[in-house]
Amino acid sequence: MEEGTTRCRNCDTPLDGLYCHNCGQREGRGDLHFQEAVTDILGDVFTWDSRVWRTLVSLLFRPGFLSAEFNAGRRVRYMPPFRLYLIVSFVLFLTLSLMTDYVVDFGDASDDAVEVSISLDSEDEATAEESESAQSEAAEAPSSLTEALQARIDAKAPLVRDDPGGYVRELLEYLPQVMFLMLPVFALLLKLAYLFSSFHYLQHLVFALHYHTFVYLLYLASMVLEQIAMYVDGIVALPLLIYLPLALRRSYASSWPGALGKSLFLMISYGAALVLGMAAAAVAVLVTM
Template identity: 30%
Template sequence: MRSALPHPDACENCSTALQGDFCHQCGQSAHSPVRSFGHAVEEVFESFWHLDGRIFRTLRQLLLPGRLAAAYLGGHRTRYIPPIRLFVILSVLTFFVARLVVHVDAGSFISQTPTPPEVPGAFRDATTNEEVEQVRRALLAPLQRSRDTLPEALRKPIDVAIAKVDKQAARRQKELLGLPPGTSAPSAAKPAAPPPRVVPGNGKDPVDIGFLPGFANRWLTGQADIIRQNLPRISERPQLLVNAFFASVPSALFVLVPLFAGLLKVFYLGSGRLYLEHLVVALYSHAFLCVALLGILLLSMLGGQLTTVPAAGTLIGIAIALLLLWMPVYLLLMQRRVYGQSWLVTTIKFTVLGWLYFTLVTAATVVLAIASLARI
């Protein structure tokens, strides 16, 4: 579609005389998308396909360990998406898909909590009240241990299971005593209830960490109080916690990636590379990890749709396992290619660096999970 409007003589952006369809001074097109619908549509699709082509070209190189980072650091930059932009696109996309794929609901949570086995048969085998009590204690012990590990707001499924065991024990005792069904039986001795647990931040037990300043402890106390109030909502809708966690991960990565670049700078002090060059390596490393995680999520989603296809679950499980194994191998090969040191030195540095960074990621995950509880 071409516009019938006359071609302008000067660039509308910088007033430079035009000698073609683009200004040689600032690069702006001579065609205005706001004056021609055809040019507006053309500009949209041109921009889309131009960006799309760069993304696919960049991803092809990214899948080869160290190829993209080495090319970018070697000066070949115009053909590829800049590392920070690529990382932002992939991290946001990956954890958006994670929120769609990973589902946890109250029903699945309750189904995963410990429940007593089919106990009526066990109680029927008991011929005395003492044997009934022994069976009861054996069934209640694992349930009570599980109950003690959960927050107060999440103990309801366990309490229901405990009440069921007590009811079955009382029924069997009545049968042994020959009492009619509506008659009360001697109540079985129940284990002593644990003392009420005081949650930090509820006004009774404020957070007080000695090495932190007062304002930090007050802030933590407030966050703990918010978490305490959110626990009933999480017990009913645990997906809220999952969504809050995945929504926070990209922000956490913006802290972890520069830290990883700092570790690279320390481990490769003699390489002559600047910190920003190590940051490029860190960005491309995490971009690949996002691609691999995205592949795992999509494979998991595909497996959920192919439950009726024979052997599909096995093949998808093998593919996911191979992806998980390839992730550290890829990073090792990338480190070897970019920095060019011997395999022995690279392997030693990769192992120590990986252990340090894994510790940081683990700590960040714990902090992020706790922070997500307060953001719901």
């Protein structure tokens, strides 16, 4: 066999198979005909396509299977969890940005309710201002940071009253960042739930990526079904309740009582963390509007 056919054309490493073990390049001629090039491209596309379908089917219908496969070292046949999360989250948040009315509908009927709410808030603000005035006279060193933040929020309140839909659109722009930052929080809660196990934080983070990707896909499906006038609230809530304990049981080899107990812990603690995260985002949007 000639020297040129036994060494990698990219890094000159001796070959032992179809792919170079040093750089990963596939061995092949540089003077491919058009038909051969098309065949290679289609082969790569269908290989990638099979990985996508295999990954999505496993994620949707085999809770915890992908995380268990990752922990077992069987990873090449599936899409990388981080890439999968990025693709699905991009599609979800792009869809949300194009369908703001799906998330919240500020129609004419709700404008009155908003005005009443702002009116009540204004009365509360007046009372609060009187109270603050009395307190400022008695206190020599008030919290300037808290007062500055409150003043900023009070100044921005009319903007929310005049354009509540714009406020929601601004808040939606923060949503991808908030949810991305919540991933390590969810992984940390998993670490606490399995504190005395042999699982590492990275494995918990992979589970968090898979679980959030499933939730995003479910939410996307619910939006599609809503557009064809199907009632899906209960249908969506049920898989969310069932999926997590099933995934924990398969990924971590938990017993049923353990999986159910840890699911309850995660739902409560992560729910509280989500509320805090979204509240912080809501304040940040209001202050920066």
